[in-house]
Amino acid sequence: MTILHHLDDATLMSFAAGxxxxxxxxxxxxxxxxxxxxxxxxxRMEAIGGALLGRIEGSPLTAKSPVTATRGPAxxxxxxxxxxxxxxxxxxxxAWKRIAPGVxxxxxxxxxxxxxxxRLLKVDPGRTIPEHGHGGAELTLVLSGAYRDSMGRFGPxxxxxxxEAVEHMPVIEAGEACICLIASEHQMRFKGxxxxxxxxxxxx
Amino acid sequence: MNHLxxxxxxxxxxxxxxxxxxxxxxxxxxxxxxPRAFEELFQAYGPRVKAYLIRHGADAATAEELAQETxxxxxxxxxxxxxxxxxxxxxxxxxxxxxxxxxxRREVPWQQYVEEDHEETDDSPLxxxxxxxxxxxxxxxxxxxxxxxxxxxxxxxxxxxxLSHSEIAEQLSLPLGTVKSRMRLAFxxxxxxxxxx
Numbered sequence: 171m172t173i174l175h176h177l178d179d180a181t182l183m184s185f186a187a188g189x190x191x192x193x194x195x196x197x198x199x200x201x202x203x204x205x206x207x208x209x210x211x212x213x214r215m216e217a218i219g220g221a222l223l224g225r226i227e228g229s230p231l232t233a234k235s236p237v238t239a240t241r242g243p244a245x246x247x248x249x250x251x252x253x254x255x256x257x258x259x260x261x262x263x264x265a266w267k268r269i270a271p272g273v274x275x276x277x278x279x280x281x282x283x284x285x286x287x288x289r290l291l292k293v294d295p296g297r298t299i300p301e302h303g304h305g306g307a308e309l310t311l312v313l314s315g316a317y318r319d320s321m322g323r324f325g326p327x328x329x330x331x332x333x334e335a336v337e338h339m340p341v342i343e344a345g346e347a348c349i350c351l352i353a354s355e356h357q358m359r360f361k362g363x364x365x366x367x368x369x370x371x372x373x374x
Numbered sequence: 375m376n377h378l379x380x381x382x383x384x385x386x387x388x389x390x391x392x393x394x395x396x397x398x399x400x401x402x403x404x405x406x407x408x409p410r411a412f413e414e415l416f417q418a419y420g421p422r423v424k425a426y427l428i429r430h431g432a433d434a435a436t437a438e439e440l441a442q443e444t445x446x447x448x449x450x451x452x453x454x455x456x457x458x459x460x461x462x463x464x465x466x467x468x469x470x471x472x473x474x475x476x477x478x479r480r481e482v483p484w485q486q487y488v489e490e491d492h493e494e495t496d497d498s499p500l501x502x503x504x505x506x507x508x509x510x511x512x513x514x515x516x517x518x519x520x521x522x523x524x525x526x527x528x529x530x531x532x533x534x535x536x537l538s539h540s541e542i543a544e545q546l547s548l549p550l551g552t553v554k555s556r557m558r559l560a561f562x563x564x565x566x567x568x569x570x571x
Contacts, residue, residue: 179561180554184539187532188471192481199484214568215561219471219533220464221514226534228421229428232438235416236446 173205182208186215248314248326253278253351261313261349264290272297287354293317293342301339306355308332315348317341400462404452412452416445419463423470430474430536440477444470461511474536510571517567525560528553 272294402411472483
């Protein structure tokens with residue numbers, strides 16, 4: 171196809187600026203697809219728009235970048251991002267509360283309407299958690315350290331998905347404290363476990 | 375806020391190297407999906423795209439939303455960007471322009487078919503081509519600065535304020551033919567800047 175007649179520069183410029191109406195734009199778009207010369211001219215005219223855009227005074231954005239927003243919080247060493255978002259800092263910086271000898275805990279905030287209990291538990295190496303059951307579903311994710319119970323060894327990344335039918339007596343491995351993220355369907359059971367943790371002491 | 379973001383408030387005077395840097399950022403976004411490179415682009419151009427849309431009549435909330443969408447498109451389509459189609463900022467301009475036609479003017483942005491021309495976008499981005507297009511951008515800026523005031527005025531009204539040539543004629547009380555010839559003259563004057571494009 172030999173093209174002899176081209177678009178007027180003014181028309182093409184209006185198209186590049188995005189101010190040409192829909193009907194005229196349709197013809198310009200069709201011609202530029204067929205005509206390498208006008209396509210090249212259009213590219214140059216679009217560069218004028220780029221240059222102008224590059225130097226206009228910006229209007230501050232109120233929201234975060236869409237990619238940052240979906241990427242979530244900055245990663246924190248050793249912490250899955252969904253939890254990093256809740257904690258906002260490394261595990262060591264948390265306000266650990268001692269709930270029993272060798273056992274510390276941090277309750278994690280949840281929505282007002284949410285039921286259940288979400289917390290981090292940090293148990294000293296070598297310690298045994300008394301045998302206990304669960305009042306409903308309970309999920310335990312090991313973040314660091316490890317423990318053993320009748321179901322095997324649970325190390326970082328392992329999750330114990332337990333329901334009320336299961337009773338177990340986890341033993342923390344020697345060497346490193348075991349930090350777990352524990353979610354209970356119900357609020358109350360955890361308190362029950364704490365009192366059991368304290369029982370040996372009370373018994374003495 | 376990074377160093378780039380702090381320069382956003384400036385209405386002019388981005389150094390020539392900035393364009394080459396932008397092209398590199400876009401290449402990083404395309405090649406390695408580098409979120410930090412994208413963040414820099416976002417900080418540099420998000421506010422400008424928002425300002426562009428406000429100039430075209432969008433309220434602040436709509437402009438913000440469309441600016442986010444424009445930059446999200448950059449993130450998603452970075453792989454389609456090819457340096458020989460123009461600089462990074464030109465590519466961002468065309469995305470914002472098409473979104474404006476679609477959402478603010480509620481017309482079909484025919485330009486998108488040009489953008490998706492396979493012959494031009496199938497090649498993976500070449501840093502060299504992008505560096506060259508970055509240099510073209512700096513030359514375009516210099517050329518813009520060299521335009522006589524009456525020519526620069528019609529170009530700005532068209533590109534930045536979205537006025538049609540007839541609307542510009544009306545606003546400046548000029549015959550339509552004069553507006554068109556100022557447009558043509560402006561482009562002719564800038565011709566040398568486009569040598570490699």
